[in-house]
Amino acid sequence: MIDLGLEWTPAPPLDDWSNHRLESVRKLILETTGESYEIDRLRCLPLDQDFGRWVLTDGESDFGILWVMRLSKECARVLAFSIAAELQGNGIGARGWRGFAKAANRSGVRAVQLEVRQDNRPAITMYHRRGLRPLGRIVGFYRGQDGWLMRGPLLPEASSQ
Numbered sequence: 001m002i003d004l005g006l007e008w009t010p011a012p013p014l015d016d017w018s019n020h021r022l023e024s025v026r027k028l029i030l031e032t033t034g035e036s037y038e039i040d041r042l043r044c045l046p047l048d049q050d051f052g053r054w055v056l057t058d059g060e061s062d063f064g065i066l067w068v069m070r071l072s073k074e075c076a077r078v079l080a081f082s083i084a085a086e087l088q089g090n091g092i093g094a095r096g097w098r099g100f101a102k103a104a105n106r107s108g109v110r111a112v113q114l115e116v117r118q119d120n121r122p123a124i125t126m127y128h129r130r131g132l133r134p135l136g137r138i139v140g141f142y143r144g145q146d147g148w149l150m151r152g153p154l155l156p157e158a159s160s161q
């Protein structure tokens, strides 16, 4: 387990972010998922103000994001979850999920859904261990790769499954 003084912190509305900050997150998403977004599109994401705007930061730069919208009173949808490649696999994602889940639970959210590429073993394992299950296949989800729509209860901790 490494600790570089990085904290998961609620961020201000993306509308208030500088282009420079959004550009660095755009690159982070591209490098970690291969998905390419326009900055203006990121700025418009309908992130929930109470539990949906997490950044992993050292106070100066962003090293991860966990961005979530509210789909309904009781259900949230994860729109982006990325951690810089060199930091992955150290328990940081689990920590981010815990903070998000607790905040969302306090806001009455009990379920969560998201889309993930079928070849993304680490992410699928992480979600499966938190109770999410594939609900349906998304054909051609990303660059010819199929995806899973996963859904389940919103739990802060992994289970032993």
Ligand SMILES: CC(C)(COP(=O)(O)OP(=O)(O)OC[C@H]1O[C@@H](n2cnc3c(N)ncnc32)[C@H](O)[C@@H]1OP(=O)(O)O)[C@@H](O)C(=O)NCCC(=O)NCCS
Pocket (backbone or CB within 6 Å): 032, 033, 081, 082, 083, 084, 087, 088, 089, 090, 091, 092, 093, 094, 095, 114, 115, 116, 117, 120, 121, 122, 123, 125, 126, 127, 129, 158
């Ligand atoms: C997916 C991601 C956010 C997880 O964050 P992380 O910091 O690497 O994950 P952690 O080290 O906290 O591990 C969390 C769990 O993920 C799973 N996991 C992590 N790395 C894994 C690996 N190499 N193989 C299998 N499972 C793995 C485990 O279940 C792990 O343990 P836990 O369930 O006991 O907590 C991060 O790896 C990432 O940014 N990946 C690239 C972008 C991406 O795929 N995002 C998800 C899109 S839906």
